[in-house]
Amino acid sequence: MTTFLTFTILGLVLGSVYAIAASGLVLTYNTSGIFNFAHGAQAMLGTFLYWQLSVGWGLPVWLSLLLVVGVFGPLMGLLLHKLIMGALRDTAEVAKIVVTVAVMLGMVYLSQWIWDPVEPRTLTMFFGSDASIEIAGVVVRIHEILCLVVALAIALGLRMLFHRTRVGVVMRGTVDSPDLLRLNGHDPARVAAISWALGSALAVLAGILITPVSGGSLEANALTLLVIDAFAAAMFGRLRNIPPAFAGAMVLGLLGAYVTAYFPSDWTWTGNFRVSLPMILLFIVIVVLPQDRLRGAATRTRERYRVPSVRAAATWGLVLLGIVFLYSLLLADSGITTLGLGMAFAIIALSLTLLTGYAGEMNLAPMSFAAIATVIVFHFGITGSGLDASLNLPGIVLAVVATAVVGGLVALPALRLRGLYLALATLAFGALLSNMVLRDTVEHTLAGFTFTLFPDGTLIIPKPRFGPVDLGDPLTFLLVATALFALIATGLAVLRNSGYGRRLAAMKDSPAATAMLGQNLVKLKLSVFMLSAAIAGLGGILMSSAMGSVEGESFGLMASLALVMLVVVGGIGYISGALFGGVMSGIGFTLLVGTFNDLAISQPQAATFFELLGNVVMVGTALVGMGVGKTPSGSVQGIMDGYRSLRGARPVLIGGAVLVAVLYALALAGLYGSWTFTLLALVVVMALPAVGQKLMPHAVAPVEGHGHSDEIRDDEPFTATLRDRLDLALGLPARVPGVRAAAAQKGEEVNAPA
Structure with a gap:
């Protein structure tokens, strides 16, 4: 009986922390429609900062907690929404997912840059590991009780917020109909930003609470994935309802504790199964839960892909x-x-x-x-x-x-x-x-x-x-x-x-x-x-x-x-x-980082500079992914569009090809190495469209997607120009010379008037 109570309490404690993290996920998804894969990384980054303040710099625990949960966490969420997430409306689901994944990777790389992964770091429980009480013969630490109380308070508070307050209704409405909210005088962007601030604070709080319970040293990847286990709990409520998510978190925590307690010790796969349990439950819950109905119409997004011949x-x-x-x-x-x-x-x-x-x-x-x-x-x-x-x-x-x-x-x-x-x-x-x-x-x-x-x-x-x-x-x-x-x-x-x-x-x-x-x-x-x-x-x-x-x-x-x-x-x-x-x-990025590390070893007087460049490259990998919201069709399309605009500027294309050939010949002759050739060739390739625009502006065709657009919005006024654009798209006779000229410039056939 003592074993059962011991592991039941442990499961409830773990479940309570999962519930806090899951509550943050539900909050941000309810107000922005974006599932935050970076939730675990936000918890990780906040936990490392809490360690730095309380252990590394010796600040009081209460002050460190206030600065991290009350200031850093909300500020991190506000900046994420303002700088990145706000640009993801009208993008495909894959773009929304990838941007939050990029944020997650960027935070992991940033933490490994600031806090050396080789150095061990640990967090102790609030009030110390010896501060405890006894319940039915089981020793329960004050930190564990605090986890349960905080989780219950957050669950009740968010439930009241969403269903008993005007602000909560507005929050839920930001996803369903932002235009209707604007008509009623509300600002959906501001409401979503507030939700991201609260969700980020909850993630940070979950990371700080769970680290002493799980034990071991702070490690960026492990802590990020540990909080990701809360995804399964959030899915119990279909990312919408706090009480089912809370119940799912408790189920998740209890099952994990019971597996540890009661699975036979000679089962060699018990430990792996215990670690996998949250993902197993996530898969089961996703498959079992009822899904949304099939979409009856095409989803309008900003992605545009050309079909290759x-x-x-x-x-x-x-x-x-x-x-x-x-x-x-x-x-x-x-x-x-x-x-x-x-x-x-x-x-x-x-x-x-x-x-x-x-x-x-x-x-x-x-x-x-x-x-x-x-x-x-x-x-x-x-x-x-x-x-x-x-x-x-x-x-x-x-x-x-x-x-x-x-x-x-x-x-x-x-x-x-x-x-x-x-x-x-x-x-x-x-x-x-x-x-x-x-x-x-x-x-x-x-x-x-x-x-x-x-x-x-x-x-x-x-x-x-x-x-x-x-x-x-x-x-x-x-x-x-x-x-x-x-x-x-x-x-x-x-x-x-x-x-x-x-x-x-x-x-x-x-x-x-x-x-x-x-x-x-x-x-x-x-x-x-x-x-x-x-x-x-x-x-x-x-x-x-x-x-x-x-x-x-x-x-x-x-x-x-x-x-x-x-x-x-x-x-x-x-x-x-x-x-x-x-x-x-x-x-790509691994080779660059390895090159900078080799340079740091071979040139110790500039080692700090080269190590800095290596870390910048790793964080830059994630920064590139965060820009998907601005270029949802991909960066390669932008490069190819630039070259398509040079079809009428053949001398520029020929000149660029000759220059790359000369650079290659010099590299082949041993004048410089492959790295130098690669960098020079990339500079030529990337700069050629801009050079063509500068040298032969009259021969450069407009790039599709800039200036005039072929996309016709359903709220666009029906003018004569719009009528002729529709005629052109449908293969009907063009009536406006400007439209005929634009079509000819793009290489499209225009029917002669009947």
Whole structure:
């Protein structure tokens, strides 16, 4: 009985802290419609600051708590809403998710920059660990009682706020109808900002309360993921209601405590299951809860993606292969291997282009499918041993097919999910795989066969070998990986221009309309999930082979979220966006940071400066993701639009190509290294549209999306110009010379008047 009471109290304490964090999530979602994936990172950052004030600088606990929870937390929420979240209205769900993911990553990188992860830091309980009382023979600390009291007070207070006060009704109305609120004299932006301030304060409070209870040293990733466990509690109330979220938090805390107390100690997977329990509950709750009805109309967002033609995709694939080969001539073997790793990441990123860019389905754990294929190919696809080991083709095919099947199995319970719910379901799957599979380093016996899923926490993956083609050679590996990327990209272009691709696009725009026209949404979703998982699996095998050895962290949630963020930054609806996101995720920022660290070691007199640059690069990675709200279609589109405007300024294009060729020749001659050439070539490529605008303004065509726009708003006055724009869009005779001229300038055919 004492054991039961002890772990019941522990579960209630943990549940109370989850309830505080979940309350902050419900508050911000209710007023802004944005699910804050950075909630755990805000708690982490506030907890580190509290440690710095109370322990590092010796300020009184009450003053540190007041400054962090009462000042820093609300200010952090206000700034997030003012600078970032306010720009996300009318963006797709993936953009909203990615921006908060970028904030989370940025806060983690910032904390690791300010507080050295190597140095241990701990927090003690309020009033000390010895301050306690005894209840039915169980010792309960004052800190634990305080957690319960604070959680209950917050739950009751928010419930009263939302349903018994005018301010609470206004808060809930900011999501449902901001225009109607404005007509009634309210400012939705101000109300949402206040909610973000309160939600941030609650997150910080939860982090400070839970750290002494969970024990151990402060660690940025661990504390961030610990508060993320509150996602499951928030989903009990469908992100809308405080009481169900509070009850869900208590269930979550109690189940975790009872697993620790009563699962047999000889079950080697008990610890992993305990860590995975919040994500398991999150997945179950999301699947079981009733979903919103299918959308009857297309959702109007600011994202605009051009559909690539098959010829263009194939041509650019050959161009990419040629560029990669020429660039490899400037690199040493280590550089060629690194670039091959980047191309493997780009193949994984193509799975997101298909699933999210074309079909509108969410997946926040692409690296999990890469991990599944890697584990399978490790057990069934290796021929030989030692230095003679290699991956064989049947093993690779088996791993890719098995990953596609797993993708289908994961999609089955999530077929009725969309948008945020689907994103959270895939996040839960990724966390479950990381905790239950990638941490499984013990032997198992099944039907007389002994095996270990992830032996020693590390898998050694050799290079593939297909007859005379040995990918052990770095250049061969790089060219094969690039060719595979080009082939898959061309295949996606074929798919997107086919009837199947048009059905995927229709499902993305309006599932209800697609179903009404007789399309089977279940088959569409299942097939696209399986194709996407297969592509991610193939990329994962190549990634693991390029690295040589992989650990569980290589496929962790942070790696998946960083990849998704960078692909969206590049443009998730474009193949070029996958190339950008994959290469930058796989090697870009890591290579830059490694270069600065090497410079710091080789030049100790400037070590502080180079270390500063390395940290700036890591934080800058997240800052790039935070700008998605301003460029929701991706940064690559902006670059390509700039070059499309130069179609009439051929001398500028030819001059730029000649200049890059000269720079390459000088690098090939050994005048400077590959890094210098890369930087100079990037400067030329980025500056060329601006140079063309300056030198030949009369020949530069207007960029689509700037100035005159082809999008016609339903609230736009019906004028003669608008009438002719409609005629042009419908292929009817144009009546205004200006419209005819604009159409001709854009290369569109205008019908002659009847």
